Amino acid sequence: MTKIYSFLLFLAxxxxxxxxxNIVVKGTVVDINTQLPLxxxxxxxxxxxxxxxxxxxxxxxxGNFIINTKKFEKPVFLKVSYTGYQTYxxxxxxxxxxxxFGKLYMIENANVLNEVVVKSxxxxxxxxxxxxxxxxxxxxxxxxxxxxxxxxxxxxxDVDNSGKITVNGxxxxxxxxxxxxxxxxxxxxxxxxxxxxxxxxxQVSDFKTKKEELAKQESTSxxxxxxxxxxxxxxxxxxxxxxxxxxxxxxxxxSLMMNFFKNKQKISVLASSNNxxxxxxxxxxxxxxxxxxxxxxxxxxxxxxxxxxxxxxxAGINYSDDWTNDLEFMSSYNFxxxxxxxxxxxxQVSFLPTGNIITEADSKTKNENTGNNANFQLxxxxxxxxxxxxxxxxxxxxxxxxNSSFTSSVDENGEALNxxxxxxxxxxxxxxxxxxxxxxxxxEKKSRNLSIVFNNNNSKNDSNGxxxxxxxxxxxxxPNDERNQNAKNNSKSDSYAFDFEYTEPITDSLRVRFGTxxxxxxxxxxxxxxxxxxxxxxxxxxxxxxxxxxxxxxNSITPKVGITLQKNKFTLNLNSRTSIVEFDNHSFYLNQAxxxxxxxxxxxxxxxxxxxxxxxxxxxxxxxxSNALPSATQLMPVANLNNPLNSVIGNPDLNPIxxxxxxxxFKNFDxxxxxxxxxxLRGDYYNNDVVSTSIYDDSGKRNTTYVNISGTYxxxxxxxxxxxxxxxxHTLRYGLRLSGNYNFDKGFxxxxxxxxxxxxxxxxxxxxxDYGEVLSIAPSYSLSYNETRYENYSRDATSNVIHRxxxxxxxxxxxxxxxxxxxxxxxxxxxxxxxxxxxxxxxTSLSYxxxxxKLYAKVKVYDVLNQNQSATRxxxxxxxxxxxxxxxxxxVMFSLAYKIGNFSEGKKGxxxxxxx
Numbered sequence: 001m002t003k004i005y006s007f008l009l010f011l012a013x014x015x016x017x018x019x020x021x022n023i024v025v026k027g028t029v030v031d032i033n034t035q036l037p038l039x040x041x042x043x044x045x046x047x048x049x050x051x052x053x054x055x056x057x058x059x060x061x062x063g064n065f066i067i068n069t070k071k072f073e074k075p076v077f078l079k080v081s082y083t084g085y086q087t088y089x090x091x092x093x094x095x096x097x098x099x100x101f102g103k104l105y106m107i108e109n110a111n112v113l114n115e116v117v118v119k120s121x122x123x124x125x126x127x128x129x130x131x132x133x134x135x136x137x138x139x140x141x142x143x144x145x146x147x148x149x150x151x152x153x154x155x156x157x158d159v160d161n162s163g164k165i166t167v168n169g170x171x172x173x174x175x176x177x178x179x180x181x182x183x184x185x186x187x188x189x190x191x192x193x194x195x196x197x198x199x200x201x202x203q204v205s206d207f208k209t210k211k212e213e214l215a216k217q218e219s220t221s222x223x224x225x226x227x228x229x230x231x232x233x234x235x236x237x238x239x240x241x242x243x244x245x246x247x248x249x250x251x252x253x254x255s256l257m258m259n260f261f262k263n264k265q266k267i268s269v270l271a272s273s274n275n276x277x278x279x280x281x282x283x284x285x286x287x288x289x290x291x292x293x294x295x296x297x298x299x300x301x302x303x304x305x306x307x308x309x310x311x312x313x314x315a316g317i318n319y320s321d322d323w324t325n326d327l328e329f330m331s332s333y334n335f336x337x338x339x340x341x342x343x344x345x346x347x348q349v350s351f352l353p354t355g356n357i358i359t360e361a362d363s364k365t366k367n368e369n370t371g372n373n374a375n376f377q378l379x380x381x382x383x384x385x386x387x388x389x390x391x392x393x394x395x396x397x398x399x400x401x402x403n404s405s406f407t408s409s410v411d412e413n414g415e416a417l418n419x420x421x422x423x424x425x426x427x428x429x430x431x432x433x434x435x436x437x438x439x440x441x442x443x444e445k446k447s448r449n450l451s452i453v454f455n456n457n458n459s460k461n462d463s464n465g466x467x468x469x470x471x472x473x474x475x476x477x478x479p480n481d482e483r484n485q486n487a488k489n490n491s492k493s494d495s496y497a498f499d500f501e502y503t504e505p506i507t508d509s510l511r512v513r514f515g516t517x518x519x520x521x522x523x524x525x526x527x528x529x530x531x532x533x534x535x536x537x538x539x540x541x542x543x544x545x546x547x548x549x550x551x552x553x554x555n556s557i558t559p560k561v562g563i564t565l566q567k568n569k570f571t572l573n574l575n576s577r578t579s580i581v582e583f584d585n586h587s588f589y590l591n592q593a594x595x596x597x598x599x600x601x602x603x604x605x606x607x608x609x610x611x612x613x614x615x616x617x618x619x620x621x622x623x624x625x626s627n628a629l630p631s632a633t634q635l636m637p638v639a640n641l642n643n644p645l646n647s648v649i650g651n652p653d654l655n656p657i658x659x660x661x662x663x664x665x666f667k668n669f670d671x672x673x674x675x676x677x678x679x680x681l682r683g684d685y686y687n688n689d690v691v692s693t694s695i696y697d698d699s700g701k702r703n704t705t706y707v708n709i710s711g712t713y714x715x716x717x718x719x720x721x722x723x724x725x726x727x728x729x730h731t732l733r734y735g736l737r738l739s740g741n742y743n744f745d746k747g748f749x750x751x752x753x754x755x756x757x758x759x760x761x762x763x764x765x766x767x768x769x770d771y772g773e774v775l776s777i778a779p780s781y782s783l784s785y786n787e788t789r790y791e792n793y794s795r796d797a798t799s800n801v802i803h804r805x806x807x808x809x810x811x812x813x814x815x816x817x818x819x820x821x822x823x824x825x826x827x828x829x830x831x832x833x834x835x836x837x838x839x840x841x842x843x844t845s846l847s848y849x850x851x852x853x854k855l856y857a858k859v860k861v862y863d864v865l866n867q868n869q870s871a872t873r874x875x876x877x878x879x880x881x882x883x884x885x886x887x888x889x890x891x892v893m894f895s896l897a898y899k900i901g902n903f904s905e906g907k908k909g910x911x912x913x914x915x916x
Contacts, residue, residue, distance in 0.1 A: 020863035023068040027101035029059050029080055029088075031108065037063025038106060039614060041082040042123040046074040048091060053138045056124045061614060070728065071096055080104055081123035125155075130206065132167075137198040142773045143197065144853055144899075146285060147228060150196040152768075155674045156616070158722060158735070160766075163188050165226070167204050168616055168669035169678030169720055174207055178230055178266065180320045180330045181377075190228065190244065193257055195239060195901075200231040213504065214387050214440035215449045218564070218571050222620065222665060235261050237902045243288055245858070245895025251276050253289045253895065264322040270492035275403075276862070277888050279338055286845050287812055288860055288895060307870065307885040308342025308365070326381040336371045346883040347832070350696075352750050356412040363405035371397035389438040399428045407645075409700045416474040417700035420644065426465030433458045447511050453499040463489045466539075471644040473699040481644040484532040486539035487546070493523040501560075513562035517577070521554040522631070528683040530581050532813055545641055549588040552632040556581040570611040577604045582651050583629060587638045596635060596652050602627040605611070616676070617668040628657040630690050634706045646694070646702040655708050658687035674724035683715040691875055693748035707748065714743040729772035737764045737782075755791040756877040760784065778808040786830075788875070799873055800830035816849040818856075828873070832882040835871035847897075856897045866890040 029041045043065045044056035054076060055069040072095040080088035085106040110569040123140035139153040151157045156168045165187075167170040175187020182190040204226055206219035239257035253274035260267040272281050278289040316334040323329055342365050350357045377391040401424070408419040434457045464486070471481040501515035529546035530539040560577035580601040586593070606624040613619070633640075636650040661684045669676030687710045694702040722735030741760040746753065762780035769775075787799040805825040812818055827838035842865050847858035870887035873880065 002658045011833075017180070023069060023071055023095060023098045025069065025095065025099055026103070027104055028461060029063045029065065029082070029104050030079060031085075032105035033108070037061070038082050038085075039063065040127040040616075041065075041080055042104070042125050042127070043067065043078070043080050043104075044124055045069070045072075045076045045078055045095065047072075047078055051077075053124060054095070056138075058125060058127070067307075069095060079107065079123065081126060082106055083126065083128050084108060087123075117492075132204040134202040135206075136196065136202055141196045144250065144285075145196045146192055147194045147196055147199060148191040150199060151191060151202070153731075154202060155724060156676060157420070158671045159191075161873040163191070165191070165726050166720075167224050167226070169667040170222065170224045172226050173221075174223070174225040176227045178264075178320075179227055180266075180328075181332075182268070183270070183281075183316060183318050183332055183334075187226065190202075192284060193241070196260075198230050198234040198239070199228055201227075201229040203227040203229065210389055210391075210436070210438050211440075211451055211453055211499075211501075214389065214438055215451050216442070217449075217503075218566065218573075218610075220573060230261065235263055237261055239899075239901035241897060241899050243897040244893060245288070245860075245893045247860075247893035248275075248891045251893060253278070253893065255281065255289055257281075258900070264320075266318070266320050268318040269316070271315040273313040275309070276891070276893075277310050279310055279312045279314075279336075281314055286818060287822070287843065287860060288846075288858070290843065290845075290860055290893070291416070307344070308340045308886055309886055310338050310340040312336070312338040328377075328379040330375075330377045334371075334373045334374045336373075339366070340367045341366050342886045344883060344885045346881060347834075348879055348881040350879045352696060353752050354696075354750060357409055357417065357696065359407060359409040359411070359700075361405060361407040362405060366402045368400045369397060370399075371395065376475070385442050387440050390435070392433070392435040393435075395430075395432045395434075397430045399426075399430075401426045401428075411700075417698075418471060418473050418475075418645065420469060420471040422467065422469030424465055424467045424469075426463055428461065428463035430462075431460045433908065445505060446508075447503060447505040449503040451499070451501045451503075451515075453497075455495075455497045455499075457495045459493045461489070461491045463487075469644065473701070475700075476698040478697075478699050478701070485543060485546070485823070486530045486532075487527065487642075488529075489525070489527045491523070491525040492519075495519070495521040499646075509566050511562075511564045511566070513564070513575075515560055517556075517558040517560065517579075519554070519556045519558070524551045525549070544590055545639075547639060548640075550632065550636065550638070551586045553584045554581065554629070569613070570609065573606075573608045575604075575606050578602065578633055579604065579627075581629070585632045585636055587636050589638045594636065594638060596637075598635075600627075600629065600656060602629075602656060613668075616670065618666075620663075620665040622661070622663045622665075624659075624661040626659050628659070630654040630657070632705070634690055643912065645700070646704055648704045651706045654690060654706060655688040657689055659689075660685040674726070675722065677719065677721040679717075679719040681715075681717050683713065685713040686710065691747055693751065695750055709746045712743075712745050716741045729774075731770040732767070733769075734767035735765070737766070739760070745877060747877050753792060754789055754877065757791075758786065758788040760786045774811070774813045776808075776810040780804075780806045786875075788877075790877070798880075800828070800873075800875075802830065803827040816853060818845070818847045818849075830873045831871050832873060834882070834883065836869060839867040840865050841868055854899050856899075858893075858895045858897065860893045860895070861890070862888065862893070863890040 003588060012405065021717045027043070029038045029043065030036060031038060031352070037059070039059055039061045041059045041063070041248045042056060043059065045054040045067070045289075046052060047054065054072060055067050057065045058902055059065045064464040074094055076092050076095060076705040077089050078092055078101070086109050088104055088106055101183050122135035122136050124139070126133040126135070134154050141149050141153060148159055148163075151165065152159055165175070172187075175190055176182070177190050177194070204224055207221040207223040207225040208217070208219045209221075212219060225799060238258065238260045240256070243253065243255045245253045253276055255270070257267070257270045257274040270281055272278070272289065284290075314334070316332060318332040320330040321328075344361075344363045344365070346361045348359045354755050373395045375391075375393050377389065380388045382388060404423040406419070406421050411417055414745070435455070437454040439452040443449070450906055467483060467485050467487060469481075469483045471478060477725040493808060496519070498518040499515070501513055503511055503513045525548075527546070527548050529543040531543050532538075533543040556579045558577050558579040560575065562573065562575040565572040577598070579602045580822050581602060583598040583600065585596040604626050607622070609621045611619045634650050635652055635654055637652050638650060640648040661682070662681035663680065665678070665680045667676070684693045688708040689710070689712055690706055691706050691709050694704040696702055716739065718737070718739035720735065720737045722733065725732045739762045743756075743758045745758070746754040747756070748754070762782060762784045764780065766780035782804045784802040785799070786801075787797065789797040803826070807823045808821070810818065810820045822843045824841040825838065826841075829837060831837045840862055843860070843862050843865055845858060845860040847856045849856050866889060868887050870885040871882070873882050
């Protein structure tokens with residue numbers, strides 16, 4: 001007992017000593033002339049000796065700041081930075097006691113524009129008119145850390161296990177490097193592969209379309225955009241990484257990435273090849289290309305949805321440069337090849353009023369896809385008032401698919417209904433050309449603007465397939481269906497769209513927009529099927545029931561008008577348009593022509609109100625009314641008999657789909673406490689939604705068509721809260737998420753209408769702990785509960801629960817050694833009793849750095865416990881389907897990774913070698 005008291009006394013003493021070592025600094029920042037408080041000014045302390053940042057905070061709406069920090073007994077500078085004002089600073093002998101600095105007066109600089117900040121050094125955070133800017137060197141990360149690690153240090157940022165980035169609760173859908181795309185729009189390659197120590201700034205703004213960007217309009221998006229700028233001193237040089245590995249069961253991986261920088265010019269080259277289900281390019285610092293590494297896919301494989309094992313090859317190059325002061329160019333090219341093999345087994349129960357049907361299926365597939373993709377973007381500043389952006393894209397791909405399958409169906413009494421055996425071999429090619437041209441003209445009067453946008457999309461698809469199948473019907477005396485056929489399909493699709501819009505300011509805060517959209521669409525599908533002729537040993541007999549020619553034309557003109565009211569705190573956008581549509585469809589089938597010509601007048605409208613309480617707190621309210629046309633396939637009364645077990649025919653009496661959507665979003669993040677939360681409420685209501693309906697005959701064969709259903713709706717509610725606590729070398733982040741969905745659905749089963757009401761609730765908790773540059777621990781837990789009830793339907797209510805637990809640990813101690821572990825546990829009550837309902841996925845990696853951490857030797861083990869599985873259950877209103885696919889199992893991989901780097905430090909600094 002004495003020992004326990006002694007231990008408690010020691011803890012109390014340690015806590016007291018630590019508390020005595022903490023101090024609180026506070027004050028108020030005001031304008032020297034108006035005496036008004038300045039909100040979101042950055043207040044920070046740096047050392048006098050080398051300008052190392054000690055701690056910072058931002059002011060609240062009353063100009064107040066509070067900084068909790070440790071005592072510091074050496075000279076420091078107190079600095080205050082605010083857009084449009086001269087930087088305030090004063091020297092202190094140290095931070096030895098709590099202090100109230102009272103009012104700190106800021107002097108406005110008359111020569112400073114809204115987007116310029118005068119500073120002797122960059123503050124950790126600068127809040128501009130519409131951009132939040134972080135000074136990267138102010139945030140300490142490991143010397144060999146990548147941009148993803150840097151982002152995790154920034155207040156308000158969250159990067160989850162799948163790489164999705166959110167800032168202040170808002171999802172990021174665009175990541176740029178020096179204002180340009182870096183291979184992919186979502187920035188996955190950039191944040192995983194660019195080293196943090198070459199980054200100067202991370203800028204966050206509301207995502208804008210190219211049209212909004214050129215017209216300098218406010219964003220209407222709920223997403224954020226990130227721009228990563230590279231330090232000018234390190235913008236001349238190169239860096240890269242090469243990796244090679246080989247493991248058990250002939251598994252291998254290899255990758256290369258090289259980046260060359262010369263001022264505005266940037267060239268990046270990447271290549272990758274592996275057979276471990278990694279179809280993209282990631283090169284994670286711990287697990288490299290390991291599919292499922294960091295538990296991103298929950299153990300179900302990466303890149304192919306968990307179905308099969310993929311061998312992939314990737315090569316690409318990205319080039320960007322400012323050719324002149326007025327002409328910017330960006331381009332990229334990617335080559336991909338992926339071969340996926342999969343064995344699948346499934347069991348499906350289809351619920352019918354006349355009795356259930358049970359279908360079992362086995363299949364083996366081998367699919368190969370090869371693609372070439374080229375993107376370009378040319379931005380030309382014709383003069384200070386006119387800009388032109390041209391962005392063409394060319395994509396070409398070839399595919400080869402081989403499939404063999406067997407299916408059989410029985411009724412609920414076990415009586416055989418049908419069975420089918422088939423093998424197929426299909427080759428295909430696709431060519432797609434898309435282009436976007438944005439022209440914008442601004443006028444002398446502020447906010448007066450002319451925008452012209454042209455888009456085209458032209459695609460051509462050809463396929464040639466051999467299909468040999470036999471379908472046996474055991475009931476109602478229906479004859480068996482035997483096929484040995486060659487199907488050739490050629491299709492083309494062309495679309496062109498013009499968007500004209502003129503904006504006229506009525507007052508400084510009120511703008512009116514009016515214009516028109518012009519759209520032309522044309523598609524042709526020519527399918528010919530030939531039966532095998534034993535006499536000639538060729539596929540020469542035209543099968544007219546499986547031969548069809550269809551064409552569809554859709555032309556529309558859409559006049560539109562919009563109003564924007566923008567005040568200091570809020571922005572209101574109202575838009576209305578009406579599409580006058582000509583929809584002409586033609587089919588030639590069984591020597592009979594069918595024409596279906598429709599005329600529509602479709603209204604659209606939306607409203608958005610965004611209220612910004614301050615830069616980090618905002619409320620958005622949205623409403624949208626829209627109409628959508630059924631597809632030509634859903635409308636044309638022409639039979640599709642390609643599937644012997646399902647004949648499909650369109651319904652020419654379908655009405656357009658009418659949809660009403662509304663939503664409320666509120667987001668708030670407090671930079672001072674480094675905590676934030678967001679909540680949302682959204683709903684959709686449908687009139688004349690289009691659904692498929694099937695009637696089964698006595699042999700289990702379906703006859704399917706499409707019908708309109710009205711009165712279905714869905715609603716969702718959710719929220720997110722997170723907090724960050726930083727003290728010395730300790731950084732703790734934790735948060736909660738909650739989402740809930742309610743759906744009211746209608747449908748038909750064997751021509752009988754049913755109702756389905758479903759509820760999904762998904763709470764989750766997550767955390768991460770970092771101890772300096774030594775240790776990182778990130779646990780998370782989520783639960784998903786799903787319940788569905790039915791009316792006018794003999795089916796019972798269903799419910800299921802899924803538990804997911806993940807734990808990531810990374811140790812960087814002792815020096816040069818990196819030890820990473822990803823541990824995941826999944827339990828799914830939904831999975832059939834024939835399969836294991838839970839499984840563990842544990843991946844581990846151990847690496848050691850040589851040659852000043854330029855060379856790393858690694859050993860990695862995927863699925864240490866050899867439990868990975870791909871058993872899934874899919875529940876719909878009319879069926880339950882259990883499926884099992886081939887999945888990647890345990891393997892060991894040995895690899896070597898070498899880092900290369902050389903950057904110039906400017907004219908005076910010479911060169912510095914770097915190995916990370």
